Amino acid sequence: MAVALTPGPPEGFVGEDLRRAIVARPSGADRVFRGVLRAAGIAVLLIAVLILVFLVLRSLSAFRRAESGFFTTTSFFPETNSHFGIAALLPDSALIAVIALVIAVPVGVATALFISEYAPHSIRRPMIAVIDLMAAIPSVVYALWGLFFLMPRILGFDEWLAHHAGFIPVFRFTKTDTIGNYVGAMFIAGVVVSLMVIPIITSLSRQVFSQAPQGEREAAYALGSTRWGMIRAVVLPFGRGGIIGASMLGLGRALGETIAVTFILTPLTWMFSVHVLEGGGNSITAEIANYYTQWDTKGVAALLACGLVLFVSTLIVNTLAAVVISRSRSGALTAAD
Amino acid sequence: MSEQRGYRTSSVRIAGDEDATRKTRRPATHAPSARSLDADGNGTRLTDARQRVAGSPATSAGRQNPAWTSTAESNTAATNNAETRVRIGRTSGEGSATFIGAAAASLGLVWVLFERVLPFSGVLGFWVGWYVLFVGLYYLMARLQWDRREAMDRLASVGFGTGGVVAFLIVVEQVSYIFMRGSSAVGHTNFWTRSLAFAGPESPMTVGGVLHAIVGSVEELGLATLFAVPLGITAALFLAEIGGGLARVVRTIVEAMTALPDLVAGLFIYVTLILSLGVGKSGFCAALAIGVTMMPIVARASELVLRIVPGALREASYALGSSQWRTVWNVVLPTARSGLATAVVLAMARGIGETAPVLLVAGYTKELNANPFSGPMTSLPLFIYNAVHVLGTNDYIERGFGAAFVLVVVVLALFTIARRIGGSAPGELTKRQRRRLAREAPRT
Numbered sequence: 001m002a003v004a005l006t007p008g009p010p011e012g013f014v015g016e017d018l019r020r021a022i023v024a025r026p027s028g029a030d031r032v033f034r035g036v037l038r039a040a041g042i043a044v045l046l047i048a049v050l051i052l053v054f055l056v057l058r059s060l061s062a063f064r065r066a067e068s069g070f071f072t073t074t075s076f077f078p079e080t081n082s083h084f085g086i087a088a089l090l091p092d093s094a095l096i097a098v099i100a101l102v103i104a105v106p107v108g109v110a111t112a113l114f115i116s117e118y119a120p121h122s123i124r125r126p127m128i129a130v131i132d133l134m135a136a137i138p139s140v141v142y143a144l145w146g147l148f149f150l151m152p153r154i155l156g157f158d159e160w161l162a163h164h165a166g167f168i169p170v171f172r173f174t175k176t177d178t179i180g181n182y183v184g185a186m187f188i189a190g191v192v193v194s195l196m197v198i199p200i201i202t203s204l205s206r207q208v209f210s211q212a213p214q215g216e217r218e219a220a221y222a223l224g225s226t227r228w229g230m231i232r233a234v235v236l237p238f239g240r241g242g243i244i245g246a247s248m249l250g251l252g253r254a255l256g257e258t259i260a261v262t263f264i265l266t267p268l269t270w271m272f273s274v275h276v277l278e279g280g281g282n283s284i285t286a287e288i289a290n291y292y293t294q295w296d297t298k299g300v301a302a303l304l305a306c307g308l309v310l311f312v313s314t315l316i317v318n319t320l321a322a323v324v325i326s327r328s329r330s331g332a333l334t335a336a337d
Numbered sequence: 338m339s340e341q342r343g344y345r346t347s348s349v350r351i352a353g354d355e356d357a358t359r360k361t362r363r364p365a366t367h368a369p370s371a372r373s374l375d376a377d378g379n380g381t382r383l384t385d386a387r388q389r390v391a392g393s394p395a396t397s398a399g400r401q402n403p404a405w406t407s408t409a410e411s412n413t414a415a416t417n418n419a420e421t422r423v424r425i426g427r428t429s430g431e432g433s434a435t436f437i438g439a440a441a442a443s444l445g446l447v448w449v450l451f452e453r454v455l456p457f458s459g460v461l462g463f464w465v466g467w468y469v470l471f472v473g474l475y476y477l478m479a480r481l482q483w484d485r486r487e488a489m490d491r492l493a494s495v496g497f498g499t500g501g502v503v504a505f506l507i508v509v510e511q512v513s514y515i516f517m518r519g520s521s522a523v524g525h526t527n528f529w530t531r532s533l534a535f536a537g538p539e540s541p542m543t544v545g546g547v548l549h550a551i552v553g554s555v556e557e558l559g560l561a562t563l564f565a566v567p568l569g570i571t572a573a574l575f576l577a578e579i580g581g582g583l584a585r586v587v588r589t590i591v592e593a594m595t596a597l598p599d600l601v602a603g604l605f606i607y608v609t610l611i612l613s614l615g616v617g618k619s620g621f622c623a624a625l626a627i628g629v630t631m632m633p634i635v636a637r638a639s640e641l642v643l644r645i646v647p648g649a650l651r652e653a654s655y656a657l658g659s660s661q662w663r664t665v666w667n668v669v670l671p672t673a674r675s676g677l678a679t680a681v682v683l684a685m686a687r688g689i690g691e692t693a694p695v696l697l698v699a700g701y702t703k704e705l706n707a708n709p710f711s712g713p714m715t716s717l718p719l720f721i722y723n724a725v726h727v728l729g730t731n732d733y734i735e736r737g738f739g740a741a742f743v744l745v746v747v748v749l750a751l752f753t754i755a756r757r758i759g760g761s762a763p764g765e766l767t768k769r770q771r772r773r774l775a776r777e778a779p780r781t
Binding site: 026027029030032033034036037038040041042043044045047048050051054055058106107108109110111112113114115117118119127129130131132133134136137138139140141142144145147148149153154156157160195198199202226227228229231249252253255256257258259262263285288289292300304307310311314315318319322 | 460461462465486487489490492493494496497498499500501503504505507508510511512514515518568571572574575576578579583584586587589590591592593594596597598599600601602604605607608609612613629632633636660661662663665683686687689690691692693696697718721722725726734737738741744745748749751752756
């Protein structure tokens with residue numbers, strides 16, 4: 001019986017060591033598993049492609065009706081008039097996004113530098129949490145806050161800006177100078193949108209700043225630099241690509257922001273105006289949100305064309321941002337680390 | 338040698354980074370690698386610095402280089418021959434006095450300007466004026482005591498600190514404003530237990546509520562999570578565990594989709610389901626639209642978490658003979674559990690506040706509709722949009738703020754949950770888990 005406990009060599013064993021393949025063939029379960037994962041990845045791709053394809057298909061009729069005028073016409077009455085375009089809507093959207101960035105980039109970068117370079121350890125984590133919370137607050141809450149809290153309070157500042165900085169074309173006020181004409185201006189929308197962009201810029205640039213090589217920081221200090229000198233010589237040059245990329249992602253977010261812009265803007269005319277303090281102004285997103293229910297097939301096709309332009313422009317901006325981030329030194333590890 | 342190490346440590350402390358202190362406890366002669374420094378333009382300058390540091394005589398007088406103590410508060414101590422430890426991060430009397438003095442002086446000045454001299458007033462203008470004056474005065478006062486570099490350094494720290502304070506104030510201000518304005522509506526019992534079915538445009542606050550919107554929000558978010566989380570996490574597993582050329586493309590797409598305007602997600606569902614397939618506007622469509630915006634968030638955050646699962650754990654599992662599927666199920670996913678949960682909860686916090694996609698595809702109803710597959714359905718953000726933007730009467734604005742109150746509470750709760758479970762790194766056990774392990778250990 002003892003013999004049976006120690007099994008002999010298997011059948012066909014010839015007493016030599018055999019070479020064993022080190023690449024394991026995936027089992028059946030593994031093949032199914034990998035297939036499922038691959039399918040999920042393809043599904044994500046499919047959704048993105050479907051978004052593009054369906055928007056293009058459904059908006060083709062609008063592009064065909066408007067012909068080349070789609071990018072040069074300012075008025076947008078696609079139901080009644082085949083002469084419609086986004087020459088006012090798109091620049092308005094862009095202008096709001098630029099206002100938002102002009103405010104959000106300095107504040108966002110300053111906050112990121114504060115968190116990564118200045119804040120003591122004890123408040124660093126809470127600060128990061130606050131920034132994350134800022135990103136998590138729904139845009140409709142920003143919209144309510146902007147409309148009912150910020151708007152009445154910012155009008156005085158607007159007026160002051162128009163009176164004292166009116167020589168700058170952007171701040172010139174060409175309408176009758178009553179407080180009512182300041183309501184619903186693009187400037188206010190831009191300020192509210194900037195608050196939504198700040199957390200994006202802050203968290204992205206903070207991550208880049210914290211990767212700035214320690215060796216170079218120490219070298220700057222060793223040369224007798226102050227903290228600000230070190231930041232200017234090491235952290236900011238290292239993080240430049242990250243800041244640009246973060247700003248462009250913020251631009252994409254600002255272009256696509258809907259609810260806050262819809263709440264605050266009061267569209268008046270179909271003219272594009274750079275006078276941001278004046279009431280009026282519109283945006284692609286506000287136009288879609290305001291009119292999608294009221295229009296027939298022709299109007300909806302035109303709105304979808306607007307949506308397609310929005311989609312493509314944010315896609316371009318985001319891709320550029322990704323390229324900028326990946327090509328810059330930011331995020332690259334250095335040997336000193 | 339030990340003295341020199343102390344010197345290095347203190348110079349690193351100036352960086353204000355405690356992690357770095359630990360990292361650089363190497364022999365003091367180990368200066369930053371010249372290779373990396375030469376890689377960019379500043380090579381010569383920094384290498385110079387290294388030589389100067391390495392070549393400085395080891396006498397205490399030689400180490401007292403006044404340049405690097407200039408950031409420290411104890412400038413006067415450097416003239417003494419005895420080596421004193423540089424402590425930074427401690428505020429000196431002069432520093433705080435300058436700060437407080439500048440703040441008080443500018444406050445007084447701006448008050449005089451606004452209330453007595455200038456012909457205009459306004460809360461925002463007052464504080465903007467105060468801040469501008471404060472920065473100017475602070476620089477002036479710093480300049481009176483220190484040299485230009487020191488003063489600039491102080492000015493810069495004030496500037497960056499302002500960014501942090503502004504961001505903090507905005508969040509606090511928004512949340513408290515919504516709570517303040519919403520509290521009156523939330524106080525009515527009918528606000529929680531009724532829908533708007535019997536409320537007209539002029540109905541007072543004692544009629545109708547947001548029950549239908551709460552039900553709608555919960556159902557839409559639940560369906561969206563059911564759609565987005567499995568797809569998102571599976572896609573993240575594909576990116577992290579399989580990789581390859583296809584994964585690179587998918588990763589690019591996922592990143593592009595996280596920045597996709599939420600309105601476009603709504604348009605997509607509108608075009609495919611409602612226009613092309615003829616499905617009516619419903620809660621299900623809204624859930625899909627929310628899911629499309631949530632999915633890339635889940636996928637991206639999950640991939641980041643899965644990537645930091647230690648490779649040694651995977652290899653240990655393979656070495657024990659388990660298949661890839663077993664490894665992922667029994668090792669990778671449990672290790673990354675807390676991070677995955679954070680990703681999911683944060684995406685839910687984003688999803689519940691989505692307004693633009695819901696606006697296009699959910700329809701709007703005043704009545705309670707618990708069936709997401711037929712008929713229009715209202716969610717909290719959509720309710721706010723209609724109450725404030727479409728109706729806009731005083732009572733409806735109050736109701737809108739009440740709904741925003743509920744929304745903010747839910748978002749805050751989800752956010753706190755995410756913070757709680759996301760506090761630990763992958764594989765790190767919570768106290769409770771460690772206790773349970775200790776309890777079970779003798780038995781197995």
